[in-house]
Amino acid sequence: MMRRINLSLTSALAAAAFSLSTAPSRGQTAMLVEKKVFELPSYTTEGGGTIRNLRIGWESYGTPNADKSNVVLVTHYFSGTSHAAGKYSASDQVAGYWDPIIGPGKAIDTDKYFVVSSDTLVNINVGTPNVVTTGPASIDPDTGKPYGMAFPVVTFGDMVKVQKALLDSLGIAKLKAVVGASGGALQAYQWAQDFPERVERIVPVIGAAGSNPFLIAWLDVWAQPIRLDPHWNGGDYYGREPPKAGVAGALTVVGLHANGAEWAAQGFGSAPADPGKPPAKALDNRFKIQAVLDAAGETRAAGVDANTFLYLIKANQLASTDPARIKAPTLLVSSPSDLVFPPDWIERTAGAIAANGTPIERATVSGPNGHLNGVLHIAQAGPAIAAFLAKPFK
Secondary structure, eight states: OOOOOOHHHHHHHHHHHHHHBBOOOOOOOBBBBEEEEEEEEEEOOOTTOOEEEEEEEEEEOOOOOOOOEEEEEEEEEEEEOOOSSSSTTTTTBBOTTTTEEEETSEEEETTTTTEEEOSSSOSSSSSSSTOOOOTTTTTTTTTTEOOGGGGGGOOHHHHHHHHHHHHHHTTTTOOSEEETTTHHHHHHHHHHHGGGBBBEEEEEEOOSSSSOOOHHHHHHHHHHHHOOOGGGGGGOOOOOOHHHHHHHHHHHHHHHHOOOHHHHHHHHTOOOOSSOTTTTTTTTTHHHHHHHHHHHHHHHTTTTOHHHHHHHHHHTTTTOOOGGGGGGGGGEEOOOOOOSOOHHHHHHHHHHHHTTTEEEEEEESSSSSSHHHHHHHHGGHHHHHHHHHHHOOO
16 A cells, blocks of 8 residues: 655655646746647657557647747656646646746747647656657557557657657748757757757757766666566556556656755755654654655656656667767756766767867756756756847857
């Protein structure tokens, strides 16, 4: 049975590691947006697999100009969705995760730019309203059953090619910019490498380019709780008890890695989960940070599919863009306390891009949330992003 713990204000910090939602801007009415669906009858992956009846969810903000030269593509992070800004309904409690920088008069100004945001293939939020994207939990039209582990491996290259097909369907031939955080940054690099003629500039946030064996291993640690859950059953659990404990454990690992030491120290210290049960008195007596991370993971797990999580892990492990091939002017936004993409990895990426003679600018976001500073405190980079988008690069 899952523990039920009343989440306090400090607990909400941990929950943010999984939902990554931000409150709507004070004193402003959030845009109302609509989730749309793009479909392809068939798609062949880079590995040669076939996905029939492929669907991805997407949404947009603002209006395209006459020649559709004002389009900004926003690509989302590992556990995110296309819901980057605004609200689906006025009654929604929170707006999209980057609402502080997307909207009228904001850094990515929807009075100037037409912003498109799409769900990645294998989006983990299968049980979340407004997520329709095809993945392992989808029905295979050839069998009438969920794909499960028969779903083909997909890469960031596949994600970008599907996004390109979406944009083609909208008559969009060139992008003013690709902007994205974490896994979204990896997609921005991929766009610049694979379709340089279509990308005017990129803004990768909290993400380094290239393959890194240490991150490959870390991602495996993220996935391990799922594989150890007996309910996972080698990926064959649809129609049975799903591996929710494994998913919750995986999200707990992600939450801790994505936040870091300063967040833990400021929010929890060494406080006990239960003041009447000091951790020094019994092995089962827990610290507050343990209980909060576990509770947030359990809450978030309800909407996450285990197999899809593993497929997305694989896509991240396979990410291998070459920063030396990036010719698009780049604004690289980083967090100095990031544990997922540490500063030295960011510096190597920046150096490799600059060595091409490619214009590159830098900005940082700070705060107690480590990697998640790039989502929760993105407003700090708003002026730099606005200025970069306005520059007349050729």
